[in-house]
Amino acid sequence: MKPGQGEMLVAEGDPEVREDEERLIEEFRRQLDEGMWAAVPTTRRGSGRREALMVKDYAEIPVDAERVIFFPRASGG
């Protein structure tokens, strides 16, 4: 999510394909280096409630995650 532009696709690929995974890792790091937060929408086990999981490292992304959403860091308004 980018201010002024909204949703943009930054990268896509199959994490099980090595070249794709390297590209995804590189893009993940670049987004975090630019100051973005990364979150994965998930469903909580048990309650079935929808929530987001904040990830700070590529390895923290759940294996079944379909997407990672990058958005600007929150600051006091």
Next chain:
Amino acid sequence: MLPALLFLALIAAALATPLLWREAARWRKARAVRRAARSGPLDIPLYDPGRERRAEQRARELLHSCVNDEEWAMYRDLGFIRVRGKHARRQDDPERGPAYAYLVYPHKPIVAYVPESGRLLSEYCVEFPDLSRDSARARLPASDDVLAKWMALTSDERRVIRRANMHLVGRQLDPARVRRDLWRLSEWERRRHSEIGAGHS
């Protein structure tokens, strides 16, 4: 005789000056247009009036795909989403719901309140600014702003609340309006539950 002719010529020149001036201006303008046409398209970026509308449409679809059905219907019908507070939850009686919750509005502060009593606790001013220098004044589409707050609150509530500027309700939001929204929410939930109940029976 000669002075009279000169005088007439001067008067004629004075009368013709505005016409000549106007014609010269028209010629200069036409020349500028011809030059611009020869030099190719304009260098300045053209304003796209549909860009923000399309961005908001994409943002609504993204929000819809992330939150649950109830939250999406709440946003669609009421214009805000309620997020339950994660902390200070009653351990002895989880059926009674959360001790506090938030109302998440687009581009407005997050409001914390007590669901049981409707008491307003505080408003948290938070924004998601673009960190690049070229678009410092740009902001997220409305539904992306709601989604960013929802993701931040449901994943790391403490962090987003710590970063926000906290005030008593009333600094940016009208408390009467927030109370009216809470009443709208309770009516909306009552109708929704009765419809769901009727659907099951």
